[in-house]
Amino acid sequence: MGQDTQAPPHRASKRKAWTYAPETAPPFKDLFAGGERRKAAVKYWIKQNLENANDIFMYFALKLLPARACSDFGANLARYATPRWHKGALRRATATLLALRPEASDAELAQLLDAYADSQGRQMSEYSVVERLAHDKRRLRFEGTEGLAAATADGPTIFISTHTANWEVMWCCLIDMGIKLTLNYAPPRQRSRHWIVNRVRTGAGLDILKPGRSAVRPALRLLEDGGNLLVFCDEGFNGQIRGPFLGMEPHLSGNLGLVARLARKTGARICLVYIVRDGGTRFTLHAEAPFHLPEGDSSEANLIEDVKLLNSKIEPIIRAYPEQWYFVDNALPPR
Incomplete structure (x- = not known):
């Protein structure tokens, strides 16, 4: 239930239960092994942890901003980054928006895609200020x-x-x-x-x-x-x-x-x-x-x-x- 999971084939009869299992950390010593073991360890302990550190740094750094500025930061970043580094997501969003709004002109579709990037960016950055937004x-x-x-x-x-x-x-x-x-x-x-x-x-x-x-x-x-x-x-x-x-x-x-x-x-x-x-x-x-x-x-x-x-x-x-x-x-x- 919730945000980011994948469905089995749609059938009317039974709900296929999804079992959550957190990612298993490879042994740290695998960093010094070879082949696939080393690749998995490098991905988990180095690449992913650099991404984790960036996420957590940004989460706490954005808390220092006023709520509106925090939200605007996410919106501006997403509008810049989406067409450059998230082209696959942009293609899927375009297909879904066209399916939901088949009558949309090219200009209207461009506005929807800009608003889509804006919304996604704001929602992500606003994790730093959720309670401030809700209490105001x-x-x-x-x-x-x-x-x-x-x-x-x-x-x-x-x-x-x-x-x-x-x-x-x-x-x-x-x-x-x-x-x-x-x-x-x-x-x-x-x-x-x-x-x-x-x-x-x-x-x-x-x-x-x-x-x-x-x-x-x-x-x-x-x-x-x-x-x-x-x-x-x-x-x-x-x-x-x-x-x-x-x-x-x-x-x-x-x-x-x-x-x-x-x-x-x-x-x-x-x-x-x-x-x-x-x-x-x-x-x-x-x-x-x-x-x-x-x-x-x-x-x-x-x-x-x-x-x-x-x-x-x-x-x-x-x-x-x-x-x-x-x-x-x-x-x-x-x-």
């Missing part, structure tokens, strides 16, 4: 959130959301409203970025489940005990989009299917929340009224109808704000 209510507008904490206080709630704008600001705002949240996620590949996101999340009061299949039972117990679970229902898995469906055949292999199963098993209500960027470091946090799935059992036919319903909540957000979508530079699955 001058930067935030709220739509549909009045009474949200009270409406989700009695009994389990699954909050569903999207990776748009800066979703870290979104959950931080929900915690500020008095809503206790638990998140399951897919870790970033880089060890440094995994450390950074966990530091930001736990430091702001977000509870985190272990990644992958090991989170399913704890998530089920959490809901059975009346807790609140946050699940992002848009997904990129090893560079391929698997949610929302975007014209694909409905399937149960992603987080939409997971939410449907958990809600059916526990009777949890479902609440859509998402955030969009109004420009720079200004955001609007949206929430819809909580709802329950229609009466029925957990048969495959009902679950397919459930994911169609959930997809109808998620997909319009992605289509409305594709340039702010984190996974827009993932590939659309073959039709």
Whole structure:
């Protein structure tokens, strides 16, 4: 569940559980070995650690800037770097944007691609100032959130959301409203970025489940005990989009299917929340009224109808704000 993983082939029947295993460090002595052992050790202990050191240095250095300047730095860097050093991502983003906005002119597509780079850069640099952004209510507008904490206080709630704008600001705002949240996620590949996101999340009061299949039972117990679970229902898995469906055949292999199963098993209500960027470091946090799935059992036919319903909540957000979508530079699955 979460940010950066790859889907198995889409099938309606069973969800293929994903088991998370952190990268195993090769023995340090392999630096002095030969062949593939040395290559693996050099990659892990030297190349990756230089990248890790740079990430952590930038994370703490950007904390010294005002929030707006920090965000602007990421935007400017991404707009410069993307067409020069991330051409593969730019090609995939172009293909996805054209699929979502086939009527776009060349000029409109260029604007969307510039906004895509801007959004990606801001989101990454803003990890240094997430709490400052979330706590500064001058930067935030709220739509549909009045009474949200009270409406989700009695009994389990699954909050569903999207990776748009800066979703870290979104959950931080929900915690500020008095809503206790638990998140399951897919870790970033880089060890440094995994450390950074966990530091930001736990430091702001977000509870985190272990990644992958090991989170399913704890998530089920959490809901059975009346807790609140946050699940992002848009997904990129090893560079391929698997949610929302975007014209694909409905399937149960992603987080939409997971939410449907958990809600059916526990009777949890479902609440859509998402955030969009109004420009720079200004955001609007949206929430819809909580709802329950229609009466029925957990048969495959009902679950397919459930994911169609959930997809109808998620997909319009992605289509409305594709340039702010984190996974827009993932590939659309073959039709």
